[in-house]
Amino acid sequence: MKVVIVGGGAGGISTASNIRKLDKEIEITVLTRDNKVAYSPCAIPYVLSGKIESFDDIIMRTPEDYKEKDIDVITEVEVTEVDSDKKTVTYEKNGKKTVMDYDKLVLATGGNPFVPPMQGVELDGVFRIRNIDDGMRVQEAMKDAKSAIVTGAGLIGIEIAYALKQQGLDVILSEMLPQIVPRSLDKDMSDILVKYLEMEGIQVVLGKPITKLIGETKVEKACFGDEEIYDADMVIMATGVRAELDLARMAGCEIGRWAILVNDRMETSVEDVYAVGDCVESKDLILGSNTISQLGTTAVRESKTLARTICGKKSKFNPVLNSMVSKVGKLEFGAVGYTTSFAQQNRIRPVVQKVQALTRARYYPNAKPMDIKVICDGNGTIIGCQIIAEERVAERIDTMTLAITEGLTCFDLSNMEFAYAPPVSMVTDPLILAVEEVSKKFN
């Protein structure tokens, strides 16, 4: 059997590795546009900030390493055609076209940074971050730059803004919505982050889209709304990612609102064509409707399911909650499930409580404040949680992910056992304080 995988990102390359773990015989070819594979794009901002020394450090494996596993990785190719009747893909490398047969085709085409149509986006000094080469270009450009504007205050935008500030640039972080991290955080929680970013010297401009970029050949200024004009030696467009769907359309795959439709075995609507990663839709665990989960972890988890499907084993990908975490400077912030406004948009009347606790016993040195917000539906079932602190956020998000997955109410969780020692927690865990408080709203 011959499996051809289009895309060398987390979804594609993990699918290749996972198939190989299950089966030594299957022929596996990965076709990728990039010249590098097996790196974590999530790490790009940390290289830019100087926290990680070099881009080389974040490359986990080379195409040669995959050769050793008998996985053929062909880099710097453009796949131009898919024919799902004849079961072929056509790709171009160095101007030369090759037609390749497949028994099973995996579309791991990922996403492209979405750049709103706007005057000046084609100027030099305007960047988007899709891959490691983009990261290198930004790294090069920031050496001569004094000021930067990062537009789009999702995770990547915030992380890049912080990185550039660390490198001594004057940085503006701009977001057209009235808050940062709108997908995962409520405004009051995101305000804690804004305050921190401002304390670190980043200027945060909310509620105003960039309307044009100004410059001769190189960007010099950005215009916010109608009148506000800021200088900028470089502009990073971190305005989101759109699934890349051209090949999926060519193959005849059914496309949903945002991306390729797959079932819980990662099969598309076309026989022997599968899809994985940022280019597919997932099921939302709470509502059961479709959603988009463009996270590295989701891609990696999907790749395990897909490898089992391809190898003829029992497989099932579960609905997602889009559990996330990030760290910017000292602050770790994470979230899972629905925000208050997302719940409202979906006709859930959320019952919400925010508490502040500590990461250690009150009397233990270096106890840090921890802000927690818990969101329940009208029955007390937990549907969301957001946490910000200098430490110990990620695993608490994981606990809440498990609680939501299991359908627990705030009353259930209030009774749960938590491990305690003065250096690592409060005798009543911050999560328990939060769910106890929200429980009171149901009395």
Next chain:
Amino acid sequence: MKVVIVGGGAGGISTASNIRKLDKEIEITVLTRDNKVAYSPCAIPYVLSGKIESFDDIIMRTPEDYKEKDIDVITEVEVTEVDSDKKTVTYEKNGKKTVMDYDKLVLATGGNPFVPPMQGVELDGVFRIRNIDDGMRVQEAMKDAKSAIVTGAGLIGIEIAYALKQQGLDVILSEMLPQIVPRSLDKDMSDILVKYLEMEGIQVVLGKPITKLIGETKVEKACFGDEEIYDADMVIMATGVRAELDLARMAGCEIGRWAILVNDRMETSVEDVYAVGDCVESKDLILGSNTISQLGTTAVRESKTLARTICGKKSKFNPVLNSMVSKVGKLEFGAVGYTTSFAQQNRIRPVVQKVQALTRARYYPNAKPMDIKVICDGNGTIIGCQIIAEERVAERIDTMTLAITEGLTCFDLSNMEFAYAPPVSMVTDPLILAVEEVSKKFN
């Protein structure tokens, strides 16, 4: 209504506070042998180590603070009699006897350090750690001491041994069993801790009980087994805690194998007599049999249930898993549920896997090794987990506590979503690696 609480530890004092939160009218009296209340005994080792500056820091409230909440705390009393027919308690303070009526009596008598009968235990320089005064005595004694033996390598023993080492003493930690933390860790996991303690300069002597202590008026030497004799200016007996049951017996309460029997509302077998904390037995979540859970968190959680019971509200205390965590020097270690040998003793054939992972992405600076052991029953249902690392242990234990409480299998958990960012986790969480590995044993 008048509630009399005997005992001012976590169970007793929290019961008082929690009753007051629910009801402003109930008369509440707490009778305690100590001269201090509302401190965390778990913090004593960290004061001894110098990490926390003074014992004053760990006292959260004074009897006067309770007065303000209309809770009468009477310190330094010995309760000598309980008459559950007449509903009275008799206590002595400053040689004077007082008889006090109650409508409801709470026994929060806690536990006493168990000291094995042995020649020399009455010598000066031999200590046990029950309360803050014991801590102060050890603090005073260690100023002049050059060497110490801590016997009993449970949490308190290890923490105290490390504290004394931090203060520059030569320290021997001894345990009659062939491993440390036998209640919570498998031997191979506890060996990681032993190695660390030894690296920190603590001599660990396993598998040999102390048979006698030698000295004139003050301890000078300890004898291990028949022949081995070590010098010691001080000896700490950390050989466990036994529930204090005299008053419970006097009241006619049914006593189990280790402690007072209570139902899930914290009611004893005697009407209007309740019990809470280290002096009661709990239900074991996995087997449903009785167990003993002498943890501060358990006492605090029980006190919430008991307060609701006393105030006539719906209340239920759930079975326990004895989830624990501690930190000694750099190392954080935690566990929940059954060890391999405890499972075997209870006729469960455990399926066990140990993995080593990292606390951050491989390429991120300061990623620390994390050792995880997962224990399942024959069906793959998770029944135990042990984790050791320099960071981020406690919350992962909490996630596993929730997983065990919900009856999840290793296969279920393998599919779970975890939050990821390079500075705080691996793209596949260490817990997932562990449950994936143990899952393979069921193929």
